[in-house]
Amino acid sequence: MKPKLLYLSRADVEAVGVSMPEIIDALAVAFREHGLGHTQMPPKPSLSSGADSFIHAMPAYIPALRAIGLKWVSGYPDNPSRNLPYISGLIVVNDDQTGLPLAVMDASWVTGMRTGAATALAARYLARPDSSTVGILGCGVQGRTNLRALKCLFPVRQVMAYDANPTNSARYAAEMAAHPEIGGAGVQVTAVDDPRAAVSGCDLVVTAGPILKIPHATIKQGWLDSGAFASMVDYDSYWDGAALQEVDKFCTDDVPQLMHYRGLGYFQSLPPIHASLGELVTGQKPGRESAGERTIACNLGLAIDDMATAPIVYRRAVERGIGVWLEL
Ligand SMILES: NC(=O)c1ccc[n+]([C@@H]2O[C@H](COP(=O)([O-])OP(=O)(O)OC[C@H]3O[C@@H](n4cnc5c(N)ncnc54)[C@H](O)[C@@H]3O)[C@@H](O)[C@H]2O)c1
Incomplete structure (x- = not known):
């Protein structure tokens, strides 16, 4: 045969x-x-x-x-x-x-589904279990799958959605509000025109705009609440260096790959790396240890x-x- x-x-x-x-x-x-x-x-x-x-x-x-x-x-x-x-x-x-x-x-x-799943898996170890408000910056494929994945593990009730193109955030809010797993499960989705409204006041923040070697650095020091978790799907493109330094635990899916990207010019203002996702899952390193910690997962996306x-x-x-x- x-x-x-x-x-x-x-x-x-x-x-x-x-x-x-x-x-x-x-x-x-x-x-x-x-x-x-x-x-x-x-x-x-x-x-x-x-x-x-x-x-x-x-x-x-x-x-x-x-x-x-x-x-x-x-x-x-x-x-x-x-x-x-x-x-x-x-x-x-x-x-x-x-x-x-x-x-x-x-x-x-x-690619869309596994990247959302990786955010949720990291959040299982790094986010507060009672996290209920999600901020999405970049309302494309990843903005959709990351929200669906977080909804599987957290009692999400409210979503603030920002996109550089307001047509995309409006379409996202309408589509997600009609989605059986999101709006159909009682989650309220609001399109916002100020990126800070999708960061401050949110328990779970996902940035999913374009990946840029030189970050646009929209998220500034003081925006991410104490106790919040953020997932950098678009690497550090959204983050100002001083805002990153405020984070208590910075984790990544693979330290050697993060260092490889750093060598290529990305991630020039990294805080100390606390753990890889594998170390969190196996318990070799602790995840969140107090309700007030700011945590970040920088999942580069692995084979x-x-x-x-x-x-x-x-x-x-x-x-x-x-x-x-x-x-x-
Ligand atoms: N880390 C990973 O594992 C992984 C995996 C897949 C994709 N990605 C990255 O995720 C990002 C999103 O991918 P996608 O497939 O959802 O793309 P997409 O084209 O479907 O959506 C991107 C959205 O971002 C919006 N946007 C552009 N600039 C923005 C800005 N400054 N602020 C807010 N929104 C902005 C666009 O209008 C668009 O709606 C890309 O950077 C991609 O490379 C990462």
Whole structure:
């Protein structure tokens, strides 16, 4: 029999319907294994064919999940003006016994969901359990999935949504208010035109605008409340150096990758690094220790996030008969 692989389009991946709680659980296993040193994840080789654009190769192996493969993902900041997505790419899932490719799938849904899940996993250790107000800065794909993920773990009641483009924050507020997991669960979503209104007074803050080497540094000292948690999905682009220095615990998903980016010119005003996400999950380092601490998760986005998620999508697609089989 000739080997075959399953091709899953963006619509196929979405139709498979893997839930956010399943992805958070899978990432919890992946980060426990990462914290114990049981994963393989060489640093991302990176290409750039334009200012602030990238194409990354992201390979990973998580033996505990029998998950092995690669994401090939690009980010092109001018794409929205071309009516194209900022982030696009493909994931290859391989067989851990034979190495054969089992599936090729669109990467955008997995990227959106696993990044939200990583924020929620970090928040499980770093945020106050009673956190109920969320600030979203950047109302795109990540603004949506990060909110959905936080709603899975926290008693969210109110969301303040800011975007540099007010049309996007208005559309976000309307869409999220109609979403069964958000508005349908009683959460109130308000579009705001001042970025501070999505930071001060919020328990959980997510910044998800464009990643810039030179931060626009909108969030100033004194904006983030005592006791709040922030997730830097767009790296340090939103943060003024003095505001970052106010933070009590600064954590990241992978210290070597953070240092790699620092070498490339990002993260020039870093506070001391308290822990990696794997160290928080395994208990090697404490998470939040008092209600008044300001905490930050700077998840750069790791190949293990994708490899924890994509094999679930593949297996469920096979069970449900979704996708197109292709001969190798
Ligand atoms: N850390 C990770 O693991 C990870 C993973 C995927 C994407 N990202 C990053 O997350 C960011 C968002 O990605 P996306 O797919 O949601 O993009 P998107 O294009 O869907 O949404 C971005 C939104 O940000 C808005 N925006 C632009 N400048 C802004 C500003 N200064 N303040 C507030 N909003 C602003 C845009 O109008 C748009 O609505 C990107 O920087 C991307 O590289 C990070």
